[in-house]
Amino acid sequence: MSLSKILGTRALSVVLAIAFCFGLDAFVTGQLNEYVVRLVMLAGLYVTLSVSLNLINGITGQFSIGHAAFYMVGAYSAGIVSNAIYKTQPLAAPAYMIISMLIGAVFAAIAGLIVGMPSLRLKGDYLAIVTLGFGEIIRIIVLNQNQWGGSYGYAIAPKYQAGWLIWLLAIICIATCRNLLKSAHGLAFLAVREDEIAAQAMGVNVTKTKVVAFIVGAAFAGAAGALFGHMESFVNPDLFKMEVSFLVLTMVVLGGSGSITGSVLAGATLFILPELPRIVSFKMSLGLLLSVLLGIGVLVWMNRKFLEKYHEPDKVKRTLVVAGANIGLVVLAIVVGKLLNNVPVFGTTNYDANKIRYMILAVVLLVIMLLKPTGLLGHHEFSWDWVKRVLNRNKTGEASA
């Protein structure tokens, strides 16, 4: 591809990204209820978190599970600085946001550097334990600081809910990682993930690569934390517990470690998934619940066994048969559920969907991991070339059929 074409595409993407952010803001704010607006903003933050953790975990292969700590460092450091200057400096809110983002990013990057150090000596499970411990240590230190409100929490001024900025940050984070993977520099990160000893023997500076991954990943999480702090205008250490780290880690693994596209999709959907029962809030009878679980079990089992045994050369026919069988099973599960409801105990014991939302999340994770252990996208990325290839494949498929 020629350089001018590449730069043209670049300019177009930037314009589209900005249009998207402002479009989203114009559309979301005021049009939808406050809760949904909040969800859209939080989803943006989680996309940033999962994509930035993907840089450390998926791309560089350093198993870090304390991402909430960087998020927290960002929120508190930005809040503290912003509070200090807000009283004396009457700037417009967006200006504060930009300053806060930078401050959050810098402090989180320093934290990233500190956590990155052990990664030079530790691998796999051992590194995971250290990062996890680090996350908890930071949280507990903050918890014990009375000047920052301790466990009660810390108020951050000004309150500013900037959906456009949150999504802009997410897009910048995605673009940064994507750029890296498109350049030869990205290969150094991937090489470290694949085989550290071989990478170093080929002249890759493994130390520098790991530390940079931690610093950049942490900086984005910190910037997200800063925006989160201003969005909530009140933060407390409970918001940055291990659960947050695990949720983000789950997003990365589920999306397919190393795949940016996967992290984005998983970040946006997985965050919303446990919230859905809150929005639609329905009651589920025990009978229905059991049959759904049963249906899922059979579905997983069948897809694994069936796909192993079933060899049909015609792709279209194969897809139809598999899809048909799956739909049939779901219908069957619903019928069984309705029937079970007639049994007195099953029909009268009800569960609030809202209460079992984390259970639903767990089941979804189990199913995906059983059906596709490499995550939704494996190592693949979305690209227009890929779309073209798929379209062409279908065309040639039709022609030959």
Place this chain on the structure above:
Amino acid sequence: MPLLCLKDATIKFGGLTAVNKVCFDIEKGDLFGLIGPNGAGKTTCFNLITGVYEPTSGDIDFLGTRICGMAPNKIAEIGICRTFQNIRLFGTLSALENVMVGAYLRHKTSLLGGFMLTPAVIKETAELRKKAMELLSVVNLTDVANSRACDLSYGKQRRLEIARAMATDPKLILLDEPAAGMNPYEKDELRSVVFKIRDDYEKTVLLIEHDMKFVMGLCEKIVVLDHGEEIAYGDPSEIRNNPKVIEAYLGEPV
């Protein structure tokens, strides 16, 4: 001045002296063989030269500078690169990307530019890709450039390792049992690749190999190790008739 110079290089692992006072000089343009029975300390020698281990005592000089204690990536930078006995490719990366990692050593753009994908970085990436493609054609792997390294056959993986090491532009290339697991046809092909590396690309080659016919037909100078000690040095005909070597390989015709 010799290119590489081992002076009494010694390494001990606890009570075991894996390499004991080994001395040899490699001149520029040599095709140098390192042989010996299993566990003789050949791979450990490579690990000493490439900085994986630091010698317990003794010196290793490359172009007159002492390289003991240097990080492996620094040693790669000054011009020594290697392949691994137990193949260590970047499994999920494509063959082409594997070679590009090697070529990446000579990059000039900054990492910051990489995050922003500046035009200079795009241009450099294209250049590295071109260079990697060229090296793939040297080892006859052009047709599998886009296959994942872990999906390649054993012989192809060995050749890919050579291409990857060559991509770092080394002055000295170390090959650890490059012919292991290859059939006679592949070995012939490999032989011509090694000659090409030495004659067309003007590299110095140091190789470990168990296949005596292969080594004798390829190398001009050979060092023999046994139990970490250097027991013989010379050209193939001298080595073939050396009683110590015959004893070390007990029974095996050399």
